[in-house]
Each structure stands twice: as structure tokens, then as C-alpha cells.
Amino acid sequence: MLIDSVTPMTTHEPDFRFTRPGALIAALPAVLGFVPEESLVLVSLERGEMGAVMRLDLSQALGGDLSHLAELASASGADTMVAVIVDDDGAGCPMCNQNYRDLCDELTAALSAHGMDLCAGHIVDRVEAGGRWHCVDGCGSAGAVEDPMASPLAAAAVLDGRRLYRRRGDLQAVIAVADENRSAALVPAINDHAELREADWRADPDGCGRRDVEAAIAWGGWVSDGGTLGDGELAALACALTDVNVRDTLYALAVGTGAAAAEALWALLARTLPDPWRAEALVLLAFSAYARGDGPLAGLSLEAALRGDPDHRMASMLDTALQSVMRPEQIRELAVTGYRLAKQLGVRLPPRRSFGRRAV
Structure with missing residues (x-):
């Protein structure tokens, strides 16, 4: 049900x-x-x-x-x-x-x-x-x-x-895979990039993570302004999201001044990447939507993520929070970890934005 x-x-x-x-x-x-x-x-x-x-x-x-x-x-x-x-x-x-x-x-x-x-x-x-x-x-x-x-x-x-x-179908289209053939065709490019990134990570883990986070921020701004991404950029982002430190750092973007640009990027990746990489983009999108109070988009994104990866821990945790009526201000506290990791990586994230208070 x-x-x-x-x-x-x-x-x-x-x-x-x-x-x-x-x-x-x-x-x-x-x-x-x-x-x-x-x-x-x-x-x-x-x-x-x-x-x-x-x-x-x-x-x-x-x-x-x-x-x-x-x-x-x-x-x-x-x-x-x-x-x-x-x-x-x-x-x-x-x-x-x-x-x-x-x-x-x-x-x-x-x-x-x-x-x-x-x-x-x-x-x-x-x-x-x-x-x-x-x-x-x-x-x-x-x-x-x-x-x-x-x-x-x-x-x-x-x-x-x-x-x-x-x-509801119009909302579902925000995360629906746009072109399954293109998504499937990205798999070889992602696998090839994964080998290159593994070598970079072994040589300098923090430097590799820092470059990935900075690239995601830059590409989010590009996509938000109407730009498109090629297969190389999509493959690089897919691989970056499999790095736990990079992914956990990127959650912090949901509470920053660049949140809208980051969310535009996660939505694009959700419509474009193949499984299992798509699940990571969906969870980032869900967290961003939840943090700003958009429960419907968060719920649909989590539903799709858990279909692709039923054991995804963050997706399960956010889904439980949403079903338990946990409010966004509580969820936003999870972004603190992202700012701490960004400091360790040497990345400057967009400053935190203030959220409005309920009118009285």
C-alpha cells in the first residue's frame, strides 16, 4: 500500500x-x-x-x-x-x-x-x-x-x-529516467572513470575528494543556469557519489546558499544515471527537498531510491524520518557532518542560509 x-x-x-x-x-x-x-x-x-x-x-x-x-x-x-x-x-x-x-x-x-x-x-x-x-x-x-x-x-x-x-504524475516526472538507452550507455564510461579515479584517490584521497566536491558545486551552478553535461562529466559525478566522504560532504549543500543549484544537479542525475549510481543522486535530492520542507518530492525520491537499493542506509533513515513526521529543522542538523568533512578536505562550501520562521 x-x-x-x-x-x-x-x-x-x-x-x-x-x-x-x-x-x-x-x-x-x-x-x-x-x-x-x-x-x-x-x-x-x-x-x-x-x-x-x-x-x-x-x-x-x-x-x-x-x-x-x-x-x-x-x-x-x-x-x-x-x-x-x-x-x-x-x-x-x-x-x-x-x-x-x-x-x-x-x-x-x-x-x-x-x-x-x-x-x-x-x-x-x-x-x-x-x-x-x-x-x-x-x-x-x-x-x-x-x-x-x-x-x-x-x-x-x-x-x-x-x-x-x-x-502526481507531473511530480513523478521530476525524477523519472529520461532516456533508458542513454543511461545504459553510460555504464562503460562510469566504469572507465572509476579506474582512473581509484588511482587518483590512492595517490591523494583528500585531494581527490576536494576536487570532486568542487566540481559538483561548479556543475550544479552550470546546470541551474541551463547548461548540459556530457558523458564524461556524468561519469565523474557518478563515481564521486560512491565516495562516502564526498557524498556526505555534498549533503551539506542542502542548507547552503547554493542549495537550489545543487538540487537541480541531483534531479538531472536522477533522470540520467543508471542504477546503482542513480540511487545516490535520488537520496541527495530527497535530503535537499526534505531540508527545505518539500515532503512530496522527498518521498517520491526515497521511494525510487529504495526500489533501486532496498538496503540504502541513508534512504531508509530519511524515509523513516519522513513517515514519522520529523520536521525539516531536525533533518537539517545532519548537514553539520558535511561541513565538518568539508573542512577536513579543505573545501569551502557555500555559507549556510537562514530558514524563515513560522509566522505568528
Whole structure:
């Protein structure tokens, strides 16, 4: 059962209480990073404010065990949940409404086992301005969805540099392999470069690592400005990411002033490199996205990384943190190791940037 589990973690997140279902539904794209379709979305509320948000394909929710979803919800620390069922065809279907009542009953029981209460359930046809919602239990409450782009959380996401996608598939395209034939063709070049780098590393490990980190920073800026990389540069980067000291140093770029450029490079490598090197780029991308509060991109990147390497320790650790609703400020502390390693290598990293505080 694949669950998108995120928390509204924007650094400029406003103090906004959701007192209207139409406003809460409108905020979902800003939190998930895309407009949910055919979905069950579970939202935790803490003193009226949105906490953890979990999304599950509606087909899976209707035919599956909801205990894992409830377990993830319990990690949020909230005791009150709201369910939003997104179904374009079923929102006005009486028979479907009964199915959704049964779904909410099952969800209520699963949450209750963890001491949580499902305080409301809403069905909505589409998550956009003018979409219509009504309560699942037939209470008579109904209304229009407010404009998602006018949501305070959407404004906060834009301030944080997050892009909002029309659908989940558009977000997945950020990390999808662009050309499998080209990726496969890179394997000989990577292996050849690995032999050359091994000789350089044996002669001067710190010098080799320093050159790799400096090259990654420079190429990140090049890619961010619209430049492309040839097979030689891609092979060199793939080999550099297999060096633990280099890779751990590069995690620090996620909290530096050059974070956007580095993230552009990791995304390019994720779409271009073959396995197993691709996994390292995906984890760097996930860490960068997580550090700036983009849970959806972090989650998709970790999912892909663990498919390629189920035993990847950093990917597993970050995935556990994300599923446990650990906030970005805690994850950013891991970057301290990168700055320490950079000092040992003699590399000057971009200075740490300040992250905004939550408005009060």
C-alpha cells in the first residue's frame, strides 16, 4: 500500500486555522505538491491547524487494510483527523456514498485503535475553485471549494520556492529516467572513470575528494543556469557519489546558499544515471527537498531510491524520518557532518542560509 505522507513544512508557513471544509480542501495541493485525484486524503488537525497529511489512491483505500494508514497518522501526535475523499465520478453517486460511509467507518475503527478520532469526512468532486464538497455521513453540510492558489499555504509554498504540480504524475516526472538507452550507455564510461579515479584517490584521497566536491558545486551552478553535461562529466559525478566522504560532504549543500543549484544537479542525475549510481543522486535530492520542507518530492525520491537499493542506509533513515513526521529543522542538523568533512578536505562550501520562521 503506497501512501504519500507529508507534513506542511514550509518555512514561511502561516498561522492559519481551518474552520471551513472548503478552505481545508483548497489547501491540499500546496501541502501534497500536486492536485489530488481519485484519492483518500487524511488530514490531522492540531488546535485547528493542519498537521500531517496522508494520501492514498482511492482504489487501494476501498479494497485494502487501513491499519497502516492509521499507524502513520498516529505518528503525527494529533488526536483529531479529517478525511477527504476525492472522486470526480462518485461524488454525486448515492451508491458510492454508501461505499464511502463504509470506508469512513473502517477508518474510524482503525484510528480508534490508536486513540484518534475521525471528526469529519468530506467527499469532493475536484480540488479546484468551484469544486463541490459534501459530508459523507449525510449531515446536509455542503459547499464550494475555495481557490487553491489563494490558500495561505499556497502562498507560503511559493515563498519557499516550491512548485505546485497539476497532478502526481507531473511530480513523478521530476525524477523519472529520461532516456533508458542513454543511461545504459553510460555504464562503460562510469566504469572507465572509476579506474582512473581509484588511482587518483590512492595517490591523494583528500585531494581527490576536494576536487570532486568542487566540481559538483561548479556543475550544479552550470546546470541551474541551463547548461548540459556530457558523458564524461556524468561519469565523474557518478563515481564521486560512491565516495562516502564526498557524498556526505555534498549533503551539506542542502542548507547552503547554493542549495537550489545543487538540487537541480541531483534531479538531472536522477533522470540520467543508471542504477546503482542513480540511487545516490535520488537520496541527495530527497535530503535537499526534505531540508527545505518539500515532503512530496522527498518521498517520491526515497521511494525510487529504495526500489533501486532496498538496503540504502541513508534512504531508509530519511524515509523513516519522513513517515514519522520529523520536521525539516531536525533533518537539517545532519548537514553539520558535511561541513565538518568539508573542512577536513579543505573545501569551502557555500555559507549556510537562514530558514524563515513560522509566522505568528
